[in-house]
Each structure stands twice: as structure tokens, then as C-alpha cells.
Amino acid sequence: MYNALISASARPGSLVAVQGLGGLGHLGIQYARTLGHRVAAIARGTAKAALAAELGAHHYVDSTQTDPGAALRGLGGAAVIIATAASGASMSPLVQGLGPRGQLVVVGAAPDPIQVTTSDLVFGGRTVRGSLTGTAIENEDNLRFALALALGIRSRNEVFPLSEAPKAYQHMLNGDARFRVVLGMEQS
Template sequence: MVIARSTGLVRIPEAMSSVDAAPLLCAGLTVLSAIRQVGSRPGALVAIQGIGGLGHLGVQYANRLGYRVVAIARGTEKAALAKQLGADEYIDSSVEDPGTALQNLGGAGAIVATAASGSSMSPLLPGLPPRGRMIVVGAATDPLTVSTGDLVFGTRTITGSLTGSAIDNEDNLDFSMRHNVRPMTEVFPLADAPKAYERMMSGKARFRIVLDMAAG
């Protein structure tokens, strides 16, 4: 038996599988809450940095909310996936400075930084126009370093974002259901939890590991 506060429970749409709901209740709410802070008009350029567990959902949400989406990641292997998820542009940060690339696109009204790397976030700030905002949701072990001039003279803002309330999550699942936002998952039976954990820690999972307690 599981006992939980009623205020913390979330209704899951009948047509949504538990495998899809599980990542959306955590990673999905995290990025959707961040994107809802953007405050730009539909059609504005919004950048999603990192195409992983958070970022692959962030690209979908930003696209469904009507933004022009640019995905930022290292290498070319995720370019096709980013476009498939709804990105209009792709920046390979291993071959070009992402801040300069964003400025060449007109500047991103907001950047949602999902990669757990402060060093990869630091070059992004110059890609914001005046009064642009970078919203950090990727928890990194190394610091994010910025030029004070980029903040002061660009009147730019860096802010962190976490998740949301139970009712926010119900709205999130409803939005995801209606707009076909889906996580990419790898499903393991509960008996293979150690193997699933190893797969997750290897960084090779695409992109969320889900344990199916009903699977044999």
C-alpha cells in the first residue's frame, strides 16, 4: 500500500501510457515550466541547448508553443533528430561558437540550457539580444562563467528553474497529450533495475530509462 497526500497526486489521461507519463511528470514539467517563462511572442526565436533527456522534450514543447526553435548540441549526429523533434535550426557547438551563431540568426529571445555542463552554457549568453533571458535547468558540477559586460551592457538575465505544482503537471500532461509531445524511452522490467541503472549512468540511453513494474 502506498499512502500519498492528495494535493500531490496527478491525474494521468486515460489515453496516455504510464511509460510516456513517467518522464513527462519530471523532465517534461521541468522544461515546460522553463519555456513558459520565456514571455516572447509566438514566432520568436527560442534556443534549446542540449538534446538529451530534458532537451529532446524542450524542443517539442517550444515547437508546439509556436516558437521558432534552434537546437544546440555538440556534433552532427543529433542534427536530424533535432529537426524531427521540431527544431527549425541546428547549431553544432563543436564547430562554431553558439553565441555568435545565435546572433547570426537574429538573437534568441530566450535560451533554455538543459545540458549538465556549465562550460557549455557559458558561451551562450552573447547569443541573447538586449533583455534576453537564459533559463538554466541542467544541474552541472562545474561553474557557469560569464562576462559582466555581457550582463550589464546587454541587460541580459540568467535564471534557474525547477519544476512546478501538481496542477501544473496535470496541465503539462494534458498539453502533451493534445499536442503529441512524447518522450523517447528505453523500458526495462523491474528485475533488470541494476542493468537499467548502468545503462542510464553510461550516458548512452535515448533518452529516459523507464522501469516497468508489470513486465516479467
């Protein structure tokens, strides 16, 4: 998330949207807010609105009730949208929420394609690109930034003992993880 935001080069104060409020998205909101952006969280349903605000989002978009692209246009258009959900279909409407020269940065690998019209890209100079975690140096920069000045950027984890790895995996697959599932080493 950090590398995706830094490489997008959005100016502080610009609107940055984070689609998905899971293992990646909960960190993306914290990073975007700490980097000085106006943050919009996009997720399904109203249950995550309070959590999004707690993490630092200024706006919450319930994608089950409104078109997220239209909602972002109503906020002035996003300079950057970080798409974390593993669904190309859910990413497709986001392109229309980008402002001029806006970037949709995809960090969630989806099995289905993202559908984009050429006019959405050409008129406004918008781009769609992917981002990985970054190099070892970039990951060190990420950790340094997250720990600097006690900014409060923290991953939220559920720790399972290694002996319960299958249970932890199923917990994650069921979508019940909040937000990261971590296996801990058992003491003997």
C-alpha cells in the same frame, strides 16, 4: 521544460534555443515548436542534426564546430535559451547568444560554475536564472497541454524491467539512453 518555457514569456515567433538533446532537450524542442517559437537545437556533433529536425527544430548548431553564442547571434539572438546539459562550461558561451532582454534558463544542474561577464548581462538587459519542474498544478497544466489536440508531444523512453535496474542505470550513466530510461513492473 514546459514550466521553463512558459515562465520565460517569449513571444510566439521568437527564437528559442534548447541546449542539449537528451532526456530534457528532446521535450524542450517539441514544446518550443508547439508554442509557436522558431527553434534552434544546440548539441555536440552532427549525429543529432536529423533528430533535432524530426523533433521540430528549425536550426541545428553543432557546438563542436562553432561557438553556439555566435551562431545564435547570427540567427538574430535568442529570446530564450534553455540549458539542459549538466555542464556550466558548456552553458557559459550561450549568454552571448541572447538577444536584448533575453533569458538563459538553466534546468540542467552542473557541478561547475557558469562564467558570465557583467557586460553581457548589463548591455542588453539579459538574465540567467534557474527553473525547476514546477508545482503540482503547473505539472498538470503541462500534461494537459501535451495531450491537448493531439499535438504530438511525446517523451521517448527505453523501458527496462525492474530486475535490470542496475543495467538501466549504467546505460543512462554511459550516455546511451535515448532519451529517458524507465523501469517497468514485471508481470508474474
